[in-house]
Amino acid sequence: MSEDYKIKVENVTKEYDLYRSKSEKLTSFFNLTRHDSVPHFWSLKGISFEVKQGEALGLIGVNGSGKSTISNIISGIIPQTTGFVDVRGDTSIVAISAGLKWSLTGLENIRLKGLMQGLTFDEIAAVRDDIIDFADIGDFIDQPVKDYSSGMRSRLGFAIAVHINPDILIIDEALSVGDDTFYQKCLDKIQQFKKEGKTIIFVSHSLKQVEMLCDRVAWIHFGDLRQIGDTKEVVSAYRKFSSDFKKKTAKERDEYQKGKKQIQLNFDVNAYEKEVAQQKANDMSLTDREAKRQTHKLFYGEVLPSKMTTTSKWLILAAVIVMIFFAMVTISGHSITKSISDPSSLVHPVYPKSQSDKQHFK
Amino acid sequence: MHTMFQIISEQFSNYKIIRRMAKFDDKATYQSHYLGLAWEFLNPLIQIGIYYLVFGVALRRGDPMPGVPYLPWMVIGITPWLYMSKTVLDASKSVYQQVNLASKMKFPVSILPSIKIVGNLASFWTMLAFSIFLMLVNHMYPTISWIQFIYYFICMIVLLYALGIFNSTVTVLVRDWQITLQSILRMLFYMSGVLFNFATSNFPVVLIRILELNPFYYVINGMRESMLSKGWVWQEPNLTITIVFWMFVFIVMTVGTFLHNKFRANFVDLI
Numbered sequence: 001m002s003e004d005y006k007i008k009v010e011n012v013t014k015e016y017d018l019y020r021s022k023s024e025k026l027t028s029f030f031n032l033t034r035h036d037s038v039p040h041f042w043s044l045k046g047i048s049f050e051v052k053q054g055e056a057l058g059l060i061g062v063n064g065s066g067k068s069t070i071s072n073i074i075s076g077i078i079p080q081t082t083g084f085v086d087v088r089g090d091t092s093i094v095a096i097s098a099g100l101k102w103s104l105t106g107l108e109n110i111r112l113k114g115l116m117q118g119l120t121f122d123e124i125a126a127v128r129d130d131i132i133d134f135a136d137i138g139d140f141i142d143q144p145v146k147d148y149s150s151g152m153r154s155r156l157g158f159a160i161a162v163h164i165n166p167d168i169l170i171i172d173e174a175l176s177v178g179d180d181t182f183y184q185k186c187l188d189k190i191q192q193f194k195k196e197g198k199t200i201i202f203v204s205h206s207l208k209q210v211e212m213l214c215d216r217v218a219w220i221h222f223g224d225l226r227q228i229g230d231t232k233e234v235v236s237a238y239r240k241f242s243s244d245f246k247k248k249t250a251k252e253r254d255e256y257q258k259g260k261k262q263i264q265l266n267f268d269v270n271a272y273e274k275e276v277a278q279q280k281a282n283d284m285s286l287t288d289r290e291a292k293r294q295t296h297k298l299f300y301g302e303v304l305p306s307k308m309t310t311t312s313k314w315l316i317l318a319a320v321i322v323m324i325f326f327a328m329v330t331i332s333g334h335s336i337t338k339s340i341s342d343p344s345s346l347v348h349p350v351y352p353k354s355q356s357d358k359q360h361f362k
Numbered sequence: 363m364h365t366m367f368q369i370i371s372e373q374f375s376n377y378k379i380i381r382r383m384a385k386f387d388d389k390a391t392y393q394s395h396y397l398g399l400a401w402e403f404l405n406p407l408i409q410i411g412i413y414y415l416v417f418g419v420a421l422r423r424g425d426p427m428p429g430v431p432y433l434p435w436m437v438i439g440i441t442p443w444l445y446m447s448k449t450v451l452d453a454s455k456s457v458y459q460q461v462n463l464a465s466k467m468k469f470p471v472s473i474l475p476s477i478k479i480v481g482n483l484a485s486f487w488t489m490l491a492f493s494i495f496l497m498l499v500n501h502m503y504p505t506i507s508w509i510q511f512i513y514y515f516i517c518m519i520v521l522l523y524a525l526g527i528f529n530s531t532v533t534v535l536v537r538d539w540q541i542t543l544q545s546i547l548r549m550l551f552y553m554s555g556v557l558f559n560f561a562t563s564n565f566p567v568v569l570i571r572i573l574e575l576n577p578f579y580y581v582i583n584g585m586r587e588s589m590l591s592k593g594w595v596w597q598e599p600n601l602t603i604t605i606v607f608w609m610f611v612f613i614v615m616t617v618g619t620f621l622h623n624k625f626r627a628n629f630v631d632l633i
Contacts (some may be wrong), residue, residue, distance in 0.1 A: 017628075025535065076468035078627040091468055099466025115382050116469050232479065304365050304623050312363045316616055323609035330602045331571045349568055 004250040005088075006168065006199045007074055011298060012083035013269055014069050041333050042267035043069045046083070048275070056190075056200040058214035058231065060238055065220045067203045068095075074201065081278040082269060084269055089167030089199070091119070094158050094174040102146040106156055111143055115162050125288055127163045134185070135159035137209055155182055162189055169193055170201045175209060187213070198309065207235050222260040223267075273299055273311040289338040366619040369472045369527070376473050384481035402485040404495065406444050407492075410437060417557050427559065427592055434500050436557060437493040438589050439582050442518060443556045446578060447547045452478040453526030453545055454533045461534065461629045471626055472619075475526030479519060484594040493589070502590065510588035510595060517607065518581045524611045528618030534629055554578045580607045 001007060018039045019025040028038060050285045051057050072078045073085060075093040083195045110131055114124040132141050134153040137148075145153060158174055175186055193200060204210050210217060210231065217234040219227045227234050245253065264315045273295055281291035328346040329339045340344055373380070392398045420430040427435060427456050457464075497503075532539045532556035553573055555561070560571055573579060578601055587593040587600075594606060 077465060092469060095466060099463055100465055111386060112463070113467070115379065115386055121382065144449055179471070228627060261406060278466070304368060308620055309363065312616060315363065316613055319609045319612050321604050323613070326602045326605040327575050330599055330606065331573060333571065336602065
């Protein structure tokens with residue numbers, strides 16, 4: 001694999017816990033160590049691909065196949081469960097629900113979103129008029145967003161996202177809401193982005209849009225990367241799959257989907273890790289041990305642990321003991337040296353003789 | 363442990379965003395009020411006036427430190443208290459309020475409590491200036507002991523962040539925690555020696571010592587001692603309380619950052 005990429009994901013998986021009730025959520029919340037009784041759903045089962053600078057990659061697939069999950073992971077909104085993700089540059093994501101604060105006005109939303117993306121007040125003032133102009137909101141800009149029509153909201157969301165000047169633009173089915181005029185405007189903007197050499201990830205169900213915009217397409221199928229390559233090739237393969245799928249009876253379709261979902265429920269990440277290690281050992285002629293070590297680093301090197309490490313647990317326990325000890329030293333009123341040499345004195349508090357003196361100045 | 367350092371370093375690397383958003387917050391809160399930012403100072407002043415009348419004039423039971431008039435003594439204590447109690451409550455709501463927005467973009471959620479901590483500082487400085495003014499009026503002048511104030515200020519910020527990251531995460535999952543916290547703070551107000559000095563009162567000694575373990579008391583009393591030149595961090599019993607304080611902060615910080623990191627990805631689903 002070459003080194004001049006803009007985005008690289010390697011063996012990325014994503015696990016969701018399926019809590020059945022509120023109490024299960026709570027127990028998992030306060031359980032610092034593990035949460036194994038809850039069923040897990042693997043939304044992504046190990047996906048690897050690269051996106052080069054200036055490329056437009058389309059992500060297609062049926063509903064619930066994990067397209068949004070991978071685009072959210074790339075944009076840094078949610079962390080991956082395992083795997084390696086490297087994104088070189090600032091990302092900006094546009095989703096259907098535009099992520100606006102409904103109680104604030106349009107202008108305040110522009111400011112707030114700009115600040116949250118790290119812009120200064122001056123930079124925001126500079127792009128403000130462009131955003132209002134692009135979103136075509138006019139006088140509504142000083143009204144709270146809750147009074148907007150849904151089209152206005154998504155236009156504003158899109159306008160903000162493209163104007164904060166990201167290197168990488170991620171569009172998650174956001175073009176399906178606007179009318180034709182706005183759609184054309186967005187397309188022009190996206191084309192302009194491409195000309196400027198910016199990278200685009202485009203998630204959509206509309207194969208037409210994908211064919212028009214994307215250089216390459218990745219087909220995500222129930223958590224797996226089924227195919228990646230030239231737009232024409234992948235889109236036609238996907239079309240063929242769709243039409244074949246439609247021909248099946250409702251029962252067959254249902255069974256197929258259930259089967260796939262069951263595989264996602266039963267997915268074993270440790271087995272997958274072993275598999276990858278095995279392959280690595282074969283490909284790069286490494287020793288088994290070295291391959292295993294490298295794979296483990298690849299899988300968990302970037303991920304903050306979701307289980308508390310043993311060291312942390314012992315440190316917390318030690319801190320609790322120290323805290324209780326010194327709390328008792330304070331309460332008993334002995335000196336520290338005496339308390340250490342004779343811990344039993346901690347339960348016999350001493351009272352200062354001067355207690356009555358203390359009260360004379362009230 | 364690694365998680366904790368990661369999250370703490372996020373605060374420093376995003377310092378600029380924190381400052382700008384704190385500024386934005388301030389403007390947004392008071393923009394619909396005619397008196398605007400003045401409320402940040404009028405509110406505490408009215409409160410101080412009431413407490414002074416009740417405890418300083420009517421009851422005459424303030425029991426401050428020897429040789430210190432009641433009013434400056436009380437104001438120096440109530441300044442950090444008002445700041446801390448407001449910030450603890452604001453910070454505990456911070457993630458819950460912003461999660462819909464923050465979950466739609468790349469944004470370090472862990473800085474949300476910090477924004478409240480920094481944002482509320484403005485009124486803290488004004489109140490502090492007011493207490494120094496009161497001290498000067500009462501002929502108490504700066505001494506070398508004021509240096510300790512920097513240490514206690516750091517203590518206060520670290521304590522607030524530890525509580526903030528813990529409370530904000532718990533509040534997302536258990537909404538009742540916010541209300542519980544309000545009651546706890548109301549209770550702590552009377553147990554942190556803000557209005558009357560329990561160390562010189564008729565309380566039993568053991569009870570006084572237990573009350574001294576309260577981390578809020580540590581900060582309030584520490585600031586008072588440094589401003590009024592009445593004691594040093596390393597003197598007894600401050601030394602043992604210092605250790606208890608830092609152990610408490612460490613535990614809350616580790617557990618809080620751990621929980622925050624564990625649930626960061628599903629904050630949206632949890633609401």
